Amino acid sequence: MKKLLLILTGSALLAAGAVLTQTMAQSTEPGANKAPAASDGGAAAARGAKAWANHCSRCHNLRSPSELNAELWDVSVQHMRVRANLPGSVADDIKVFLMSSAMAEKQYSSAPPQRAATASFAYLAPGDVVHGKEIFSQTCIACHGADGKGTIPGVPDLTAADGRLVNPDDLLLTNIIKGYQSEGSLMAMPPMGGNPDLTEQDMADVLAYMRKEYGIAPGK
Amino acid sequence: MRHKKIPALSTAALLASTSVILFMPGLAAAQASYVCSTKSLDRSIEVVQPDYGSAVCKVLYRKPDEGAPDQFLWRSNQSMAFCEEKAQELVASLTATGFDCTEGKIDAVIASAQPIQTKGQAPAPTVTNAALKSQPLAQAPQSSDKQNVPMGGVPYQRVANQTDTSWHLAGYADATFVVSNMDGTTTTDFSAARFNPGFHFQYKDLILLEAEAEISVNADGETDVELEYAQADIFLHDNATLVVGQFLSPVGQFQERLHPTWINRLADAPAGFGHDGVQPASDVGAMLRGGILIGEEAIATYAIAVGNGPRISHEGGVAFEAKGGDDNSNKAVSGRVGFLPFPYLEVGGSFLFGDVTGVEEEAGHDADPVPMPAPVVLEPTDAKVMLWGADAAYTRGPWNVRFEYLNMTRDPIATAFEGSVGVEMLPELELQAWYAQIAYRLSEITDHQILQRFEPVVRYGEFKVSGLDELAEEAAEERLDVGLNYWIAPSIVARGVGQWRDFTDREVGEPSSETRFLLQLAYGF
Structure with missing residues (x-):
């Protein structure tokens, strides 16, 4: 009985310590009244993309964001938070990314017909490499990696001389904007990188950045 | 005063969904409301005050024309001003990208809408969506402005149209075909x-x-x-x-995280890590667990559980399954x-300590019949069980x-067991199991x-038993x-596995090796 009491006391102290640590951390942060993940929308989605790529693959293959809808991801990630001992903030970020991606899938799959075929994006401004790098390092980096070679199985090597980037801009932009699954790949790239509030111009900026960074122009 | 023309369908949709929001359980009426539009798109931003929970306010972002579910972008547990400030920041960001924003209740937008102007900013002209997307880069918001627009701002809390209770059916299923050869005798089974x-x-x-739950058909055709x-x-x-209730044991990794066949890289558990092995399967009790982010990437995890613990098994070993x-x-x-210094590298240490109590009579259905109750010359005793792992x-x-x-x-124990005559004294039992897999x-x-899509896998492992001959003879093995x-x-796999088992403690004359070939289809859903 004494042992049980000791154990329970120890557990309570551990929990109290964790609560105290978090409370102290929050109290030193500006804007401490914000929700941990929802307070910084885009950054949470970007963090979530990385956390999804990093943590979910610790045990199993990454499952495509389009496998479940947003509500189901909400429950599923909560389950995984417990099973994988994820800090709540990390699980919340993963939710933001997966739920956003699921919504983007829904949004683009029911989009007007003109989005369905390869579109012309001549109306977009020339890509802004600096801004493209910013977007890439926030969102695309989770799967494609900083070096463009891919961080998870099945993601194509963007730096390959005969790789994806030799395709024309309009085709690549269509795929990036609508989402795309390569032949043989287990998983689709979500529309807009899983971030429905990014714009088509953002995607053009990302493409410009990738072309400059990896030195690959469209093939003829 | 400027009246804004909102397409009839969009206005109806906004009004209807506003009604839903107003009567949505847990959400009171909007404290502030804005509508931002281009010629073809309407979006709304509302500061709402939840009826329950710790939040004082939430910012609701709606894009009905784009088919996107409603989103709570921010919340505050302390200050309504925080939500109002965030809502206005979002209004300013949308205005900067060409939206025309008005304030007021949505159902009064047409009658009393007011254009919103941020400091030093003239009202933006209404533009078409196509025009918005085609605006020259020079007129596009700077990256800092873009940061203010919530990107993928789905709340971690819930989407707005969700009920308080959500549920999800998951799980897995598998079917396996096994060809086995033991001492020249070949059998084939759809297991x-x-x-x-x-x-x-x-x-x-x-x-x-x-x-x-695990539902399966056994060799006798009964459903387990x-x-x-x-x-x-x-x-x-x-x-x-x-965590309270019956839970998978937090000891080690395989049982808790890797045993579902769509996650496991091979067709069955490593030697000693399945049922009747050394790895605890489950327990009934309470557990405190979690993870702590250290820096940007490193994570420390912990789980400590208190439960009923193991019992003496039929063979006199230790059974680690929930009771x-x-x-x-x-x-x-x-x-x-x-500890995960990097997300892709995890090291861990596990432990379990508890007691098992000897029994006067082994009640397992596989127990050998004992003709007459033997006189009890020993009283059952307790024994300490200590387990550690890495x-x-x-x-x-x-x-x-x-x-x-x-x-x-497990310390020496006086207990009845399968085949014993009454209570007998069993010596200290030691079980060891390990595997390495690539x-x-x-x-x-x-x-x-x-x-x-192919993935080759190799695993080698060993299960050692000392102190209980019957168990050693049955279970000790080296396996490749x-x-x-x-x-x-991603969660459906077809696999073929060659398996070579050497039973290391079999009596002379007993089959000491087995070669198996397994075909398996596993589906995680």
Whole structure:
């Protein structure tokens, strides 16, 4: 009985310590009244993309964001938070990314017909490499990696001389904007990188950045 | 005063959904409301005050014309001003990108809408969506402005049209075909197909109730149903979840995280890590667990559980499966601490200590019949059980490399067991099991649409038993597995596995090796 009491006391102290640590951390942060993940929308989605790529693959293959809808991801990630001992903030970020991606899938799959075929994006401004790098390092980096070679199985090597980037801009932009699954790949790239509030111009900026960074122009 | 023309359909949609929001359980009327429009799109931003929960306010962002579900972008537990400020920041950001924003209640937009102007900013002209997207880069918002527009701002709390309770059916199923050769005798079997449905019921962000059953057909054609786990997860804190009920043991990695066949890289558990092995399977009790982020990437994890603990097994060993009652008053304590310096590298240490109590009569259905009750010359005793283990996993890119080791000792014990005559004294029992496994996805070296889905796997492991001859004879083995996975989908796999087993403690004359070939289809859903 004494042992049980000791154990329970120890557990309570551990929990109290964790609560105290978090409370102290929050109290030193500006804007401490914000929700941990929802307070910084885009950054949470970007963090979530990385956390999804990093943590979910610790045990199993990454499952495509389009496998479940947003509500189901909400429950599923909560389950995984417990099973994988994820800090709540990390699980919340993963939710933001997966739920956003699921919504983007829904949004683009029911989009007007003109989005369905390869579109012309001549109306977009020339890509802004600096801004493209910013977007890439926030969102695309989770799967494609900083070096463009891919961080998870099945993601194509963007730096390959005969790789994806030799395709024309309009085709690549269509795929990036609508989402795309390569032949043989287990998983689709979500529309807009899983971030429905990014714009088509953002995607053009990302493409410009990738072309400059990896030195690959469209093939003829 | 400027009146804004809103397309009739969009206005109706906004009005209708506003009504829903106003009467949505838990949400009071909007405290502030804005509508931002282009010629073809309407979006609304509302500051709402929840009726329950800790939040003082939330900012609701709606894009009905784009088919996107409603989103709560921010919340505050302390200040309504925070939400209002965030809502106005969003209004300013949308205005800067060409939206025309007005304030007021949505149902009064047409009559009393007011244009919103941010400091030093003239009202933006209404533009078409196409025009918005085609605006020259020079007129596009600067990147800092873009940061203010919530990107993918789906709330971690819930989407707005969700009910308080959500649920999700998950689980896995598999079917296996086995060819076995033991001492020249070959058998072939379609082994039992399994169906493991898992149910997850979530109430807000407070509690998740989860349960999984294993339904299978045994060799006699009977359907077996077992409860794998049934637990309530109470989210106390960002770093602490209280689990109560029947849960998978936190000791090691395989049983808790890797045993579902769509996650496991091979067709069965490593030697000593399945049923009747040294790795605890489940327990009934309470557990505190969680993870703590250290810096940007490193994570420390912990799990400490108190439960009924192990019992003496039919053979006189130790059974680590959940029981709805305890055989003594000593609760077992188990747990694991893990550390991930990088997300792809995890090391962990596990422990369990508890007591098992000897029994006067072995009641297992496989017990050998004893003609007459033997006189009890010994009283059953208790024995300490101590278990420790270490594990490591490297999961980066195409590589999936794992190692686990477990060591358990049980003190000498007086107990009845299968085949004993009454209560007998059993010596100290020591069980050791370990395995090392390497898997590699070919997608790293080929883009071929079929080849890239293959994954060769090799695993070698050993289960040692000392102190209990019957168990050693039955279970001690060295095992080599060589397998090839073909991933049909991320959670659907077809695999073939060659398995070579050497039984290291068999009596002379007994089959000492077995070669098996397993074909398996596994589906995680």
